[in-house]
Amino acid sequence: MFHIDLDENGLSGKLPSCLGNLPSLTYIYLFENFFNSSIPSTLWSSNRLQIVSLSRNLLEGSLSDAIGNMNSLRELNLSGNQLTGSIPRSTGELQSLTYLCLDNNKFNGSIPSSLGNMRALQYLDLSHNNISGSIPMSLETLTYLDYFNVSFNELTGQIPDGGHFANFTSKFFLHNKGLCGASRFNVEVCKGNTPKSSRRNILLRYILPPMALIILAAAAIVIYMIKRRGRDSTLLSFSESNLGLKHGRISYYEILRATDNLDISNLVGKGSIGSVYKGTFSNEMIYAIKVFDLDVQGAFKSFDTECQIMRSLRHRNLVKVITSCSNLDFKALVLEYMPNGNLEKWLYSPNFSLNIGQRLGVIIDVSSAIEYLHQGYSSSIVHCDLKPSNILLDENMVARVGDFGIAKLLTHDQRMAQTKTLGTIGYMAPEYGSGGLLSTFIDVYSYGILLMETFTKKRPTDEIFFGELTMKKWVSESFPNSIMQIVDTELLNADANIEECLVSIMELAIECTTDLPDERPNIKDVHVRLKKINMKVAN
Structure with a gap:
């Protein structure tokens, strides 16, 4: 054993x-x-x-x-x-x-x-x-x-x-x-x-001012040298044991070598604030390299947020950050490489498909990860951007939630907070999109939209949704008698048990997307209900 x-x-x-x-x-x-x-x-x-x-x-x-x-x-x-x-x-x-x-x-x-x-x-x-x-x-x-x-x-x-x-x-x-x-x-x-404080005040008041010009001159020289050699200078968040390399520091040039100078052939994904490359290091280990586009507003903050939050998280359904490379004009995260890409690819790309059991497995993995973020950590973490492109699949098709660039940490005495940073259109809860109000229930709303999308194979921004017709309204109006008319045709078969399970999934999705946050179920209850549905499918 x-x-x-x-x-x-x-x-x-x-x-x-x-x-x-x-x-x-x-x-x-x-x-x-x-x-x-x-x-x-x-x-x-x-x-x-x-x-x-x-x-x-x-x-x-x-x-x-x-x-x-x-x-x-x-x-x-x-x-x-x-x-x-x-x-x-x-x-x-x-x-x-x-x-x-x-x-x-x-x-x-x-x-x-x-x-x-x-x-x-x-x-x-x-x-x-x-x-x-x-x-x-x-x-x-x-x-x-x-x-x-x-x-x-x-x-x-x-x-x-x-x-x-x-x-x-x-x-x-x-x-x-x-x-x-x-x-x-x-x-x-x-x-x-x-x-000690008094001595420090004396030092600051009487000794340092005469040295100000010297300090400023030295600082100018240091800044000039850093800009010239910035790409060699790295600031790491994790130890060498996590990366599995023989040395603990990952330089800008090592990342270039691992990705063939960030060649497009190694590009595995592109987001709003950066790109993800496949990198093969000198020890033959393969990792994903998330390179931040520092010309995009919010990229610096997104990098800092991911470093702060991800370095403390440990869960099998979260993408693990191995280390980071950071200097004045380059910032990147080294992540676990997910060979099966993301959920979006499996839903919409040709030659890829998931049966109902595989889709249930993915969304149950996601609910497990979100439950850990909301209840299993010392403070509640709100992901803020749940969507198929942020759900990665490893070699065993186990789902891992990634991209914590806009995630927020709620302190022990906070039940709700406010932010100006918004998530992706179509997945945002009403209170989040209109007023920037944050709580763990905005993840539950996004999760409900994710449930609908995973089993209907329709994006919330699909062209069929215009005017007052939204994905949420479309599913609600089809519930319960017409659910089999809107689910992905790949899931249709003569098994009455499958129909019952799909109706239960959509019922849960509708509950998750109610307008009032307090009326939504918590993610732990969602996780338990989905596991029960999965048992019916397996039987």
């Missing part, structure tokens, strides 16, 4: 202790079930496990000190359980761990300073627990730490300001009773920092 994947089922009871007796077991995915036992002590003795995902269960008890024996562990997700006790100091011995998610539990005690020894750590979420004490200054030394969240705890003392903490914002430290530190964290200034 190498890989166990039983997530999102209704499994309950105790986790079997025999899990730790499987010598070849490398991956365990059991998240979103109803397991209510403690974690078997035998599990921590496994030296082959790389990924353990037990989030969103009812697990109890504490973590064993034996966790430090899991030398191969790369990702550990225990969020959304009822685990108690302190975080073991031995956790700091996990030198290969890149992802540690312990949020939404009942952990207490302090954050072990030994976590500063986890040199590969990129993601650490301890939010929504009962952790007290201070944040260890040893965490400043973590070279790859891109995400750190300790909000909703009982922490006190100074927030570290060195290393990657210089890039963190106040939202990651909310609702702690006694934190202090830099003003950008929206906390009180630490009392011990007053003399």
Whole structure:
């Protein structure tokens, strides 16, 4: 047994202790079930496990000190359980761990300073627990730490300001009773920092002004040199282990070599703010290269948004960002390559077709991804641009949602927000298109349109829709008796069961596209209903 994947089922009871007796077991995915036992002590003795995902269960008890024996562990997700006790100091011995998610539990005690020894750590979420004490200054030394969240705890003392903490914002430290530190964290200034602050003010007021001309001259020279050598200079968001290359930095010239100088023969897609190329690197690994057109308004912001959001997400139905290449006049993302293209190609290109089971599989994968964005992350993420061209298909026809260029992050206290950035015509919810109002329900609306399009093979901007006739109205007026007259003819057959399933799918699509956001179902309910429909089709 190498890989166990039983997530999102209704499994309950105790986790079997025999899990730790499987010598070849490398991956365990059991998240979103109803397991209510403690974690078997035998599990921590496994030296082959790389990924353990037990989030969103009812697990109890504490973590064993034996966790430090899991030398191969790369990702550990225990969020959304009822685990108690302190975080073991031995956790700091996990030198290969890149992802540690312990949020939404009942952990207490302090954050072990030994976590500063986890040199590969990129993601650490301890939010929504009962952790007290201070944040260890040893965490400043973590070279790859891109995400750190300790909000909703009982922490006190100074927030570290060195290393990657210089890039963190106040939202990651909310609702702690006694934190202090830099003003950008929206906390009180630490009392011990007053003399230091005074010295800094003296330095800024009396010493730096005489040096202003020298600094300006030096800056001009530096800017000139950066412009000349900008294409060699890269800023990476991820470590070399994610890319699988022998070196950690991807330069502009390596991207050119991988894509034959961005040759049109390697172009696999083109969007409003850039193009996607197929790139073959020196180690024969193939990746997708998303190159942003920096002459287009919003391209810089879109690049920054994708980097900020995607680097922290982990889900099998999301396109994974491997690394990035960024300088003054070139920005690109290196992504997983999806050999089967996007859903739009499979719906509309000649010589491509999907049966009803394949289409259901794709949209269920999409609903799983959106459910994770809305409910499985520390804050709700709104994709804002769900459509077939943003749904990619891997070698096994598993759907992956991509393109987070206009996605928005809702904070814990936000149910709705407002934006001036709009999505694609035909897929936008009424409140989003008219007033820029954002909530997770705008994704549900777009998903409803996607359901209609996937099973009718009609775009919401098709020429048959003009005047007051929209796709939503067209489907609603055909429901339920005339549904078989509007669905894609490729799905028609004499099976009465298929007709019943298609009617159920369109009924769900109509519910998703109601005008009032509060009357739309949440994506979790949508996901469950589609899985039930899929079971009928399979039978």
